[in-house]
Amino acid sequence: MAKWLCTCGTVLRLSGLIPNPTEWLLVADTVFDEFHGRATADDVYAAAQHALRCPSCDRLYVFWSGLAQPPTVYARETEPVTEVDRTMHPPRAPVSD
Ligand SMILES: [Zn+2]
Numbered sequence: 001m002a003k004w005l006c007t008c009g010t011v012l013r014l015s016g017l018i019p020n021p022t023e024w025l026l027v028a029d030t031v032f033d034e035f036h037g038r039a040t041a042d043d044v045y046a047a048a049q050h051a052l053r054c055p056s057c058d059r060l061y062v063f064w065s066g067l068a069q070p071p072t073v074y075a076r077e078t079e080p081v082t083e084v085d086r087t088m089h090p091p092r093a094p095v096s097d
Contacts (some may be wrong), residue, residue, distance in 0.1 A: 002067070005073075008057040014050070014067065024051045079082065 002014040013021055025048035035043060052061040053069070061071035 004052070004061060004071070006057065006061075007056040007073075008054060008059070010054050010056040012052045012054060012061065014052065021056060022052050024053055024060075025049070026051055049058055 004012045014020070014023065025045065027044060031047050032044070036045075045050055050063045050067060053059070054061075058076045060074040062068050062070065062074065063071045
C-alpha cells in the first residue's frame with residue numbers, strides 16, 4: 001500500500017477506496033485531443049499522469065514519471081493570482097512595462 005505523509009501531516013494513499021477521492025488523473029490537452037471520438041476510459045486512464053491532492057492543504061503530488069518514481073510536489077500560492085488579459089490566449093510575445 002503506497003502512502004505519503006504530506007508536509008501538513010495528512011496521510012495520502014494511492015490505494016484503498018476505488019475511486020480514490022484524493023487521486024486525480026491528468027491528461028495533456030494534446031493527448032486528450034488525439035482521443036477524440038475513439039477512446040475508452042481505459043485508454044484515457046493509461047495515458048494519464050496520476051496525482052494526489054491533499055484534502056487538508058491542497059498540495060498536489062504529481063507522478064510525472066510514473067508511480068514508481070517520487071512525485072513532484074506543488075503547494076498553493078499564498079498571494080492571489082493576477083488575472084491575465086484573456087485576449088492574450090494563445091500567448092503572444094512578452095510585453096514590456
Ligand atoms: Zn497536506
